[in-house]
Amino acid sequence: MTRVPVMLTPTLRRVAAVLVLCLLVVAGFAATDAKPMQGRYLYVAVPGIRNYLEYGGHGVLVYDIDAGHKLVRRIPASGGLDEKGEHSNVKGICASAATGRLYVSTIKTLQCFDLLTDAILWEKTYEAGCDRMSITPDGKTLYVPSFEKDHWLVVDALDGSVIKKLILNSKAHNTIISADGKEAYMAGLGSPLLAVADIATHTVKRSVGPFSAAVRPFTVNGRLSKIYANVNDLLGFEIGDLQTGKVLQRVEVKGFEKGPVKRHGCPSHGIALSPDEKELWLADGHNGQIHIFDLTEGMVRQKQSFAVRDQPGWITFSIDGKTVYPSTGEVFDAATKQIIATLQDENGKPVHSEKLMEIDFKNGKPVRAGNQFAVGAVQ
Numbered sequence: 001m002t003r004v005p006v007m008l009t010p011t012l013r014r015v016a017a018v019l020v021l022c023l024l025v026v027a028g029f030a031a032t033d034a035k036p037m038q039g040r041y042l043y044v045a046v047p048g049i050r051n052y053l054e055y056g057g058h059g060v061l062v063y064d065i066d067a068g069h070k071l072v073r074r075i076p077a078s079g080g081l082d083e084k085g086e087h088s089n090v091k092g093i094c095a096s097a098a099t100g101r102l103y104v105s106t107i108k109t110l111q112c113f114d115l116l117t118d119a120i121l122w123e124k125t126y127e128a129g130c131d132r133m134s135i136t137p138d139g140k141t142l143y144v145p146s147f148e149k150d151h152w153l154v155v156d157a158l159d160g161s162v163i164k165k166l167i168l169n170s171k172a173h174n175t176i177i178s179a180d181g182k183e184a185y186m187a188g189l190g191s192p193l194l195a196v197a198d199i200a201t202h203t204v205k206r207s208v209g210p211f212s213a214a215v216r217p218f219t220v221n222g223r224l225s226k227i228y229a230n231v232n233d234l235l236g237f238e239i240g241d242l243q244t245g246k247v248l249q250r251v252e253v254k255g256f257e258k259g260p261v262k263r264h265g266c267p268s269h270g271i272a273l274s275p276d277e278k279e280l281w282l283a284d285g286h287n288g289q290i291h292i293f294d295l296t297e298g299m300v301r302q303k304q305s306f307a308v309r310d311q312p313g314w315i316t317f318s319i320d321g322k323t324v325y326p327s328t329g330e331v332f333d334a335a336t337k338q339i340i341a342t343l344q345d346e347n348g349k350p351v352h353s354e355k356l357m358e359i360d361f362k363n364g365k366p367v368r369a370g371n372q373f374a375v376g377a378v379q
Contacts, residue, residue: 036361036363036364037361037364037365037366038361038362038363038364039064039065039066039360039361040064040065040066040318040319040358040359040360040361041062041063041064041065041072041358041359041360041361042062042063042065042069042318042325042343042356042357042358043060043061043062043093043095043102043356043357043358043359044056044060044061044062044063044343044351044353044355044356045059045060045077045090045093045104045353045355045356046058046059046060046061046090046351046353046355047087047089047090047353048090048327048352048353048354048355048356049263049313049327049352049353049354050089050263051086051087051088051089052352053087054349055329055350055351055352055353056343056345056349056351056352056353057074057345058076058077058087059074059075059076059077060074060075060077060102060104060113061073061074061075061343061345061351062074062075063343065318065323065358068340068341069331069340069341069343071343071344071345071346073118074345074346075113075118077104077111077120088106088107088108088109089106089107090104090105090106090353090355091105091106091107091130091131091132091147091355092104092105092130092131092132092133092355092372093105093355093356093357093372094133094134094135094142094357094369094371094372095115095135095357095359095366095369096135096138096139096157096369097115097139097359097360097366097367097368097369098137098138098139099139099140099157099158100114100115100116100365100366101113101114101115101121101139101157102114102115102359103133103135103142103157104355105130105131105132105133105144106129106130107129107130107147108125108129108130108147109123109124109125109126109129109130110123110124110126110130110133110142110144110155110160111123112157112160115359115366116364116365116366122159122160123160124155124160126144126146126153126162127146128146128147128149128150128151129146129147129149130144130145130146130147131144131145131146131147131148131172131173131174131175132145132173132174132175132355132372133145133175134175134176134177134184134373135157135177136157136177136181136199137177137179137180137181138181139157140156140157140158141154141155141156141157141163141199142154142155142156142157143155143175143177143184143186143197144175145172145173145174145175145186145188146172147172148171148172148173148188148189149171149172150167150168150169150170150171150172151165151166151167151168151172152165152166152168152172152175152184152186153165153166154166154202163202164202166186166197166202166203166204168186168188168191168195168204169190169191170186170187170188170189170190170191170193170195171188171189171190171191171214172186172188173187173188173189173216174186174187174215174216174217174218174373175187176218176219176220176371176373176375177199178220178224179222179224179375179377180224181199182198182199182200183196183197183198183199183224184196184197184199185197185218185220185227185242186204187215187216187218187229188214188215189214189216190214191214191215192209192210192211192212192213192214192215192231193207193208193209193210193211193215194207194208194209194211194215194218194227194229194240195207196208196242206245207245208227208240208241208242208245208246208247209240209245209247210247211229211231211238211240211247212231212233212234212238212247212250213231213232213233213234214231214232215229215230215231216229216230216231216232216264216266216268216269217229217230217269217270217271217314217373218230218271218373219271219272219273219373219374219375219376220242220273220373220375220376221273221277221375221376221378222277222375222376222377222378222379223376223378223379224242224243225241225242225243226239226240226241226242226248227239227240227241227242228271228273228280229271230266230268230269230270230271230282230283231266232265232266233258233266233267234250234252234267234268235252235253235256235258235267235268235284235286236250236251236252236253236267236268236282237251237268237271237280237282238250238251239251239300249300251293251300251302253268253282253284253291253302254302255305256284256287256289256291256305257286257287258286259286259287260286261285261286261311262285262311263285263311263313264285264313266285267284267285267286268282268283268284268285269283269285269312269313269314270282270283270312270313270314270315270326270327270354271283271315271374272315272316272317272324272373272374273295273317273374273375273376274317274321274334274374274376275317275319275320275321275376275377275378276321276376276377276378277295277376277377277378278294278295278296279292279293279294279295279334280292280293280295280300281293281315281324281326281374282315283312283313283314283315283326283327284305284312285311285312285313286311287307288307288308288309288310288311288312289305289306289307289308289312290305290306290307290308290312290315290326291304291305292304292305292337304337306337308326308328308330309328309329309330309350310328310352311328312326312327312328313327313354314326314327314354314355314372315327315374316356316357316370316371316372316373316374317334317370317374318358318370319358319360319368319370321334321377322334322335323340325356327352327353327354327356328352329342329343329350329351329352329353330342330343331343355372356372357369357370357371357372358370
């Protein structure tokens, strides 16, 4: 029998090449990660710097922390696309070990993944998009800010249904739920106030501030007595009392000039407390620096600065506080302040992301989930 060659158009040849590459990548990662998950893993959502696919592509990259932050697999994110079919900016990441679920928000949608199978369980599109959300400790409820619009949605974390809508008119942006699951802290791009909601009733009960300008990234201590906040036009941070609502202190970085930044329009966009609350790490976009402050003995002292490979826009810690992750992709030893690894994709290209967190597994099941906001843990 004479075989007739199949003629492929250039478009079909490109599609075939992409499919073959995808199959090879999936096969390679499946072989690498055939054993049940055991140990500590870093989950990195991309594109985690705007929609820049050159910093890691699209999906969720999973790194084995105990194996030198080796990339073990990529979780495909088939959703998260805009109306043109293009990849949207990832806006937030959170997870629950209690329910075994991972959540990734984009400008348009909220996606829910099964941590055991990596499958997407659901994807929801909400009326005004999504921003950086947070989840209750029991894994049942999400507070999801709209994409810089007037409201937050209280969402059922199991099925994505809306429980309540909270209208704050603050250009909704960042959200932290307290470790005890009783309060939600909500900051918007258009307000100098931090709103505090009672999760039992899903109502706003008080505010903190006003700060000197709109509240940007922030973190809280373990006793829920203080908030450490970046604010617009400040190379530094301000400290507020979460209970009285008063602003306590303004801290400006010394020895560095404030200047223009590539993203966020904020000199310091990125702030993290070490779990033991002895240090605060601060981003400096214009100078490409991380500044470290000593918080021991009830004082705030600037003690060290060092450069990173791009403009940092976020910082978080490992659960044990021994490792620090700026959005620029370096991995720092918290004690020595030395780089111990750099995040790379499957092609060896550098990965940058402002949306990452640790999840720990035992015998294939999630047992602990970290926090993208690097909150304190001293009770």
